[in-house]
Each structure stands twice: as C-alpha cells, then as structure tokens.
Amino acid sequence: MENFKNNKIIKKIGFNRVVLIGVLILMYFAFALVCSIMGKASFINYQRILSLLNYSYFLGFLALGVTFVIATGGIDFSIGTVMFCAALVGGQLLTKSGLPVILCLLICVAVGVIFGMLNGFMVAYMGLPSFISSMASMMLSKGIGSVFTKTQSVSWPQATADDGWYRSLVKVTVGGVTIPTGLIFLIIVAIICSMILNKTKAGRYILCLGSNKEAVRLSGVNVKKWECLAYVICGTLAGIAAIVFVGAYSTVQPGLGDTYNNDAIASCVMGGTSMSGGLASIGGAFIGVMIISLLQEGILAMGFQKDWQYVITGIIVIIAVYADVRSRKRRN
C-alpha cells in the first residue's frame, strides 16, 4: 500500500483522487450489474452516457466555480439560482425581446458576473459572512429570475431551430453519431481553472488567504481584491453553466435551482477541496461531478425514486468531510 501511495504517477494525481476514480469506475459497473440483475434496460449504452454527461456539464461549471470560493474558506449558496436566473433572463430576452442569440449568451454570463461581483463585494469589502450573504443573493437571484419572466418558464430554441446553433456547445450530431462537445468544453475550462488556481498569482493568493488570511494581509497583499475575485470567477462560471444548461435541457423554470448548489458543493468536497479553505482540487471536483451525475443516472436507470440520489450523496459527503477533518487533525 505504501509503495502504491508513493508511486510517482499516483503522487502526481493525488492518492485521494485515484481512490475517487476507482469509486467512479466501480459505481459504474455496480449500476450495470444491478440493472441487469433487476432486468432493467442495459446500463452500458451510449445514450445513458450522453444523458449522464448532460447532467455533468452545468454541474461541472458550477463545481469548478465554487471550488475557488471554497478555497478562500468561504461558501456560495447562490450558484444554482444564479445559473437559473441567468438562463431565465437570457432566454426571456431571446424569446420575448428577440435579441440575437450570441448577445443573449453573453447576457447569461454577464448575469453570473454581476452576482459574482455582488457576492465578492459583500464578503471581501463589506465583511459579511459568506454563508449569509450568498444565501441572500440566492434569494435575490431566485426572485429576480421569477419576476423577470413573470413566473413563466422559458424555452430556449431547439437544436433544429434557426437559432439553435448554440446547442452545439453541448453536443453535435454528425452522420447520426452524437459527439459530446460539452465534455470537451468542460475539460478545457477545467484545465484553465486548474492553471489559474495552481499557476497564477490569483490562484496562489486565493489558496493562501484561505489558509491564513491575516498572514497574507500582513505580507502586504491586497487580500480583499483576491478574495472578491474568487467570487467573480465563481459567478462567471455559474453564467457559463446557464448556457450549457439550456444547451442540454432548453427549458428553464423559475423558482428552482437551489438543489444544484448542494450537488456542486458536494462534488468539490468529495474531490478533496477543504471546507476550511486553503486546499482545493479542480481535478477532484471534476471527478466528484462525474460521481454525482452517475449516481443520478444510475438511480433513474434502476427505476428508483430520484430522491435516493440525495440520500446517497449525503452519505458520501459525510464520509468525504470526515476524511478531510481526520487528515487535518493528523497534520496538526
């Protein structure tokens, strides 16, 4: 075991993440096995994987974003509703006001950026606890989305419509074969996020201030700016999540979105991002997202009630957080 842990490649990826990938693969085959025993439709098929991926795109962008916030030691409970608010506002302007699609997509991102700036300002400059301030912006974004659409759902154009090109961000069908472009999109953004977090000054300071903000401040660093930036990155990615959400599902209902916060935060925590800040893993969050998406798809395939997903996610989060707490205690 020690040999395995000290293996160069394993060390590079991180032992916890290797375990997580193992869990992911095991889960996949476990679902396949259970489905075949129960006489359900085969789990190992491309449609299933596409459906699983559909869920993972928006969740992935949310999780990538909130990783930056958790890295500072904060939390953002508004990402899910901000995503919906962005999708509603953009969709309303597209369908009712007839703005061009490209502009509406940019508006989606802009809505995310604005909420990110608001959250960042409240936490970094006004000194509010992120738990409360993000809960407030969750209510704001939920309410604004509903008010803007007069509580009507909004349907973005189908892939076949004139304005449907934006859906190729999520998937493209060439000669009857569907290519999950969303996955490529997500992976590219994940790599960019990972570089920001680990290779740039912004990422360095975000991680350091999550670990010991006062020491960073006393090093003459503008901690407010960097802390705020983490929330802006998070909001921006929630805006992008809105685009891939409508790309996958096209219809957005007002008044929803908060459950996705939990899924996204759970993904991060599973992946080894510490809730107390300072320690974050983009790769881990990515794998966490895949696990949650698989869970959701697997439970559907077995014909169980959807809400079992929450029960299982809850248990996984407890285990993941406990492991985090334990390892931190050992270090001290």
Added chain:
Amino acid sequence: MGEVILTMKGIDKSFPGVHALDHVDLEIRKGEVHALMGENGAGKSTLMKVLTGIYSMDEGSITYEGKQVTFTNPREAQAAGIVIVHQELNMMNHLTVAQNIFIGREMMSGKLINDSKMNKEAIKLFQKLNIDINPNDKMGDLTVGKQQMCEIAKAISHEAKVIIFDEPSAALTETEIEELFKIIRDLRDQGLGIVYISHRMDEIKVITDRVTVMRDGGYVGTLITKDSTKDDIINMMVGRVIYEDPKTESNVAPDAPVVLKVEHLNAGKMVRDVSFELHKGEILGFSGLMGAGRTETARALFGADPKDGGDIYINGTKVDIKTPMDAVKAGIGYLSEDRKRFGIVVAKTVAENSTMANLDNFTSGLFINKKKENQIAQRYVEELKTKTPTVDTEVVNLSGGNQQKVVIAKWLVRNCDILIFDEPTRGIDVGAKSEIYHLMNELVAEGKSIIMISSEMTEVLRMSDRIVVMCEGKKTGEIDIAEATQENIMHAATLRD
C-alpha cells in the same frame, strides 16, 4: 498578618528546553496581601498554575492549612478554597451576573434552573463585598471593573481562603482601582490570604504587605513592603548576571541618516503619542513590560491596525500608511510575535511563503515562474541556513526557528529596508537564537534598519544600539546603549503617570 495558610517550598518545574521554575518558595499568611513580582517570563504565572493544579510540579511541596496537598486540576484547588481571578475575565457576556457566578453549579428546583434563588444568593455575596450590582443584568452590559467584582464574588462564593489576583488593575480606571483596593482590603481584614500579581510599582506600595520577587524562574527574596523602596524591588527584579556580552556602544555612525521618523502616533488606548526615529543601520530596541503597547505601536505603524493620528516619514518623505500594503510598498517588513497566526501560511511550502510579499517579481506573463521562485527560495534557505528537506516542504513541518527564518526570507525577498522584528526569538531554541542575532547584525551591516521589540532584557542589551522604553501605551524612555542598564530600563518601564 495572621498565621501561615499556604506554603510552597522548593517548587521545581521544567518544560522541554526550559527550566521554568527553579526551587521557588512562597509563603502566604492569613490577612495579608502578598505581591508576586518579576519581569515577563520570570515564572509568576507558572508558579500559580502549579499551585492551582494546571501544571504538575517536578519537585517541591505545597502545604495548605497545615496539610500537604497536591491539586490535579483547578476544580480541586477551588473546592479547597484557592481561587484565581484572571486578568482575562472568563465570563459569558450573554448570561446574567448570577448565572455567571453559579455557572457549573446552578441551583435547581427539580429539573429546572431556579434563577430567582441564584439572584438572591448573588445579592448576599455582593452585600458581603459592599458592592451594588444587579444580579439580573447581562454580564456584557457591565463595565470591566464591575465584571471583575463579579469574578471576585464568584471566588468568595467558593468559600475562598486564598485569592490570587493576576494583574487585576490592567484594564481598570483609577476609580475602579480604588474600589478594587477597598474590596481587597476588606477581604484581607476578613482573614483571607491574597496573592497580588502586578507590574505596577505604585500599586504594590499602596496595597501589599509583603513582596516576593522572582527572576528567570527562580526565587529572589521576600520583602516587607513598607520597609522597602521601589529601587529595592527593581534591583531584585533585574539583578541578574548577563552572561552574553551586552553591547557597550552603538554601532551606528553618528551621521547616519534617519530612515524612519514617527511623530505623535496614536492608536486606541495602547498607543498614545509615540514618537521616535530610526537611523540607517541601527537596531532600535523596544523594551517594556507586557501590555506596554509595543506590538500595538508596531502594528499601527505597519498599517495592520487603524491609526487615530500621527505622521510617518520615510527617508524624510511623509508617507500615508493605511494598510500593510502601503507599508510594504514603503519598504517596511513586519515579523510578528505570533508567527503561526500572522507570519506564515503553515499549509504552504517554504518557496510559496518566501515569495508571498513579492510575487509580482516571480510572475512572467500570466503565470508564476516556479523555477525562479524555487531558485530564490533556495538561495535564502542557504543564506539563512534554514533546515528544510526541500523548498517544496510545507512550513508546518519546520521547527519554530526555521519557520522564523522563512518569515525573514519573505521580507528579504521583498528587499525591505526597514524591518520590524517583534519578539524575533520567542519560542526558539538557543542555537537558532544566536543564528538569528547573527543575521540581524549582518542585516544592519548591509545598511538595513531594524526595530526589535523584545521582552527579554538580555536580548535588548545585547542587540540594541538604542532603546525605546514604553509603559502603558506611552514612550517613557529613550536610552543610548552606552548608558543603558537593566535598572534604568526597568525604571522607565514602570513609569506611570
């Protein structure tokens, strides 16, 4: 003064690397106020912690009311009637006065707490002490003085026979101190034994009957207060032999320019109208007793805490320092006394901590230049002889002295000309200590200037070219090293107005 109630004899206590108490004696009689005096780190608190069972002793005996006792925790001591009134009050601000006094032994009617009974009992206690406090008031709404009286009431509710006051007057106003003294005299007249720990010489003269002086963990002697002078006590406090050679004259050139000038600095209660100058190549020692306002002065100067007023000039130019960012831009670096909280990010590596204050120089384009960062970190690991496996080791794995060197490296990487070293050798072993002294001497030889805050008299006398002494937020002395003695420093450090 009555009969002896408490005798501590030959108390010895060691911690890894420190001989904290070296065969200390203390005798308390009924009906006396007994002062326990000594510099920072003399061992007063440790002795009281041994008495009340927080620490166990390695050697020695405690005789209390004629019987030999050993307490294993403060509860036992309290049950026997030995109670400490702490400097930092342990009160719950959201509970009422009575609830605080009876915390942990609430009066019950059945399964429910009987508040009215506790209030009545609290009133009885206050009557005994001749004070007027409503037991139903929230603790947080009371002044510090009143809170302390509640703490005393709590102590006597335990049927205390010996009460230890640990710097009780530190946070009190003049009138509150008068009231406190009245209560202490009452308690003494009722036959209690009072231990009074304080740095304030004038108070010792007013309130105490005898004084026991400690120095460097050892017992120096006991005096009758009314027969001794302030000088007698100071001489006993500082009369140590200095093993390491004290500096005899300043190494600063007489025409060295002033690099930092602070005028009328004010910040809260702890920094009141402080002015001083720092010359190029100088080590300016800041001496004073605990709570003198030295760290607060440094933090205000550095922009870590808000200022109420005052001007700062660097190389003759006035600078506006509002945040640590401004200070670092102006070329000031600050090594905090609390390394782990304010100095380093323990979960990050040596290299990451080293470049913390100057990451811009190690960023090419969008990305941090890891190679360049590691190079500079490696260079300072070698120059400062930091013991670390690699520069990629997390600093949490380093010893205190080596962590301190990482903090120093951080400011050297930033190339700060003015360095504030706040207790630079606290919690560091002897070997690393002399390395840090050596390093400080090298830095000033290179033309950097250092403000060194230190609570160790030997350190102040060994390192400083000039010494600023503070007491209760004010500068009470400025002494050139050629004239500095332990006595005149301690005089200034106890100079209240």
